[in-house]
Amino acid sequence: MHGVTGRMGLNQHLVRSIVAIRKQGGVALDDGDRVMPDPILVGRNREKLRAIADDYGIERISTDLDACLANPEDSVYFDATLTTTRAEHVRRAIAAGKHVYCEKPLATSTTEALELVRLARALGVKHGVVQDKLFLPGVRKLKRLVDSGFFGRILSIRGEFGYWVFEGDWGQPAQRPSWNYRKEEGGGIIVDMFAHWRYVLDHTFGAVRAVQCLGATHIPERVDERGRRYAATADDAAYATFLLRGPSGESDIVAQFNSSWAVRVYRDELLQIQVDGTLGSAVAGLRECRAQQRVNTPRPVWNPDVPNPFDFFADWQEVQDNAEFDNAF
Secondary structure, X not given: OEOOOOHHHHHHHHHHHHHHHHHOOOEEOOOOOEEOOOOEEEOOOHHHHHHHHHHOOOOEEEXXXXXXXXXXXXXXXXXXXXXXXXXXXXXXXXXXXXXXXXXOOOOOXXXXXXXXXXXHHHHOOOEEEOOHHHHOHHHHHHHHHHHHOOOOOEEEEEEEXXXXXXXXXXXXXXXXXXXXXXXXXXXXXXXXHHHHHHHHHHHHOOOXXXXXXXXXXXXXXXXXXXXXXXXXXXXXXXXXXXXXXXXXXXXXXXXXXXXXXXXXXXXOOOXXXXXXXXXXXEEEOOOOEEEXXXXXXXXXXXXXXXXXXXXXXXXXXXXXXXXXXXXXX
């Protein structure tokens, strides 16, 4: 596991994934056996690695990636290093014959990402990139509605994601690291979030066949972790339209996604997805999902000269859990 001293590598991939699996007694196989992950934590700072390993009952650490890749006993390589270094690390792991699982994005360019995929296929190693959002309760409930035919013919999807990331110049520290706003260091909301939107759309509604996107840098200057001002060279907002292939040759589904680190939230959650179909609609967040059938749809009439008589929120029903949802990692 390479890169577990970073925020995502530690909190999500080590603690909520590997440590959680170990606490559950490993992964159950069909024949009754169980596979217990035995990670080795790899990075540049031995002291940080040792502290993390001690906190979570992990024995092995190393600062020598090449030596780890040379060990045939460790057959899987995981990468959560900096976006700009991931492709090279993954390339070395594939060349060493390791199966590969990594954080998104796989690379910062389509050309490099496809090169890695072709290399992995040529050498016959298993390979994958994180798709955690598919396993959020809200998205799983949307998928259940899709599979049941609840929507009829799906017409459109609208996604709103984001929150205000403080500029760091007036007493409120930024919630995200400064490299997120430097394109030269792999930053930008398009690189960061569009991998998520792609697999959520592909696996929940239909295959993406086209995308049009406008990126923007709304906050041109920010303050870094040391209190120094710097120019933001990466996009902090993106406004995109996707076309998805409808099932069985039906008309394309139109999906619109607004993603922003410069927006103040007026919705239930940081991510909200609305799906509209001929027979019903649904609105989902990270955990909750509410739906409205055709027969329960109100009949508003546009009249700006009189007060609105409708409580539009009252006509939606909660989609029940009907299952116990494990953490998405």
